[in-house]
Amino acid sequence: MREELVNTATALLDEDPRVAVVLADISSDLFDGAARRHPDRVINVGIREQLLLGVTGGLAKTGLRPIAHTYAPFLVERAFEQIKLDLDHQGGGAVLVSVGASYDAARSGRTHQAPGDVALIDTLSDWTVHVPGHPDEVGPLLREAVGRDGSSYLRLSTESNAAPHDGYGLVPIRHGRAATVVAVGPMLDPVLAAAEGLDVTVAYTHTPRPFDRAGLRALVSGTDAATVVLVEPYLAGTSASQVADALVAVPHRLLSLGVGRTDPRRYGTPADHARLHGLTPDQLRRAIGELLPA
Numbered sequence: 001m002r003e004e005l006v007n008t009a010t011a012l013l014d015e016d017p018r019v020a021v022v023l024a025d026i027s028s029d030l031f032d033g034a035a036r037r038h039p040d041r042v043i044n045v046g047i048r049e050q051l052l053l054g055v056t057g058g059l060a061k062t063g064l065r066p067i068a069h070t071y072a073p074f075l076v077e078r079a080f081e082q083i084k085l086d087l088d089h090q091g092g093g094a095v096l097v098s099v100g101a102s103y104d105a106a107r108s109g110r111t112h113q114a115p116g117d118v119a120l121i122d123t124l125s126d127w128t129v130h131v132p133g134h135p136d137e138v139g140p141l142l143r144e145a146v147g148r149d150g151s152s153y154l155r156l157s158t159e160s161n162a163a164p165h166d167g168y169g170l171v172p173i174r175h176g177r178a179a180t181v182v183a184v185g186p187m188l189d190p191v192l193a194a195a196e197g198l199d200v201t202v203a204y205t206h207t208p209r210p211f212d213r214a215g216l217r218a219l220v221s222g223t224d225a226a227t228v229v230l231v232e233p234y235l236a237g238t239s240a241s242q243v244a245d246a247l248v249a250v251p252h253r254l255l256s257l258g259v260g261r262t263d264p265r266r267y268g269t270p271a272d273h274a275r276l277h278g279l280t281p282d283q284l285r286r287a288i289g290e291l292l293p294a
Contacts, residue, residue: 002030216246
């Protein structure tokens with residue numbers, strides 16, 4: 001996914017004089033060629049994440065369309081005050097692109113883990129959030145984010161589904177009658193493996209904000225019970241309020257699965273952390289199965 005980011009952002013720099021890329025050392029070597037061609041629009045501020053967002057906000061106020069990029073915990077958590085003030089409060093539109101996801105860099109410890117990033121972005125106003133589940137989704141999503149007004153957060157990961165999926169909103173992948181399972185980004189393949197043989201609808205989205213409320217209502221109406229399982233690759237329950245709003249007039253049950261709030265205090269691999277948070281296919285299958293009628 002990072003390679004697709006670099007390729008697409010580099011092409012956008014060549015195509016659109018409004019586009020700028022702001023870096024904080026992370027991935028700066030990958031933009032060397034672009035920086036030589038566009039030294040005024042590829043800016044590396046060094047390991048200064050608050051400055052990264054301050055510069056991004058300033059460029060946005062001049063009419064440029066900046067792309068700010070670094071690791072998720074440094075981009076969203078460390079520099080959140082600058083996001084809140086220099087972008088959201090000032091009305092500056094920008095595209096923030098992170099790598100690292102919740103625990104892709106688990107070997108580097110808790111400093112490189114950011115399961116709460118989307119929940120933080122949710123405290124801001126009218127942001128679009130993209131969580132691609134395959135590298136081929138990154139380029140189109142980045143182009144779409146740069147091409148519109150407002151601010152967007154594009155969350156990249158080393159985890160990937162086997163195939164990309166087109167379409168915005170909730171895209172039905174398979175249909176069933178007992179429940180609706182919503183898989184966000186790279187959680188789709190684990191969810192499909194978990195749902196094998198179960199009578200459930202599985203829907204996919206790479207754009208959880210704005211949440212497709214009408215799409216969820218339509219999916220739920222096609223099942224025997226308004227039972228929703230939400231599987232997200234970040235903090236469990238991040239989109240629970242979105243489901244509640246979508247189904248405010250529909251009595252329903254919701255199970256929110258994702259990264260837990262308890263810090264496991266472990267290094268290890270992403271697969272180790274998926275297991276610790278109950279996100280392997282076998283664990284997801286057990287959790288989903290407990291909701292279904294006997």
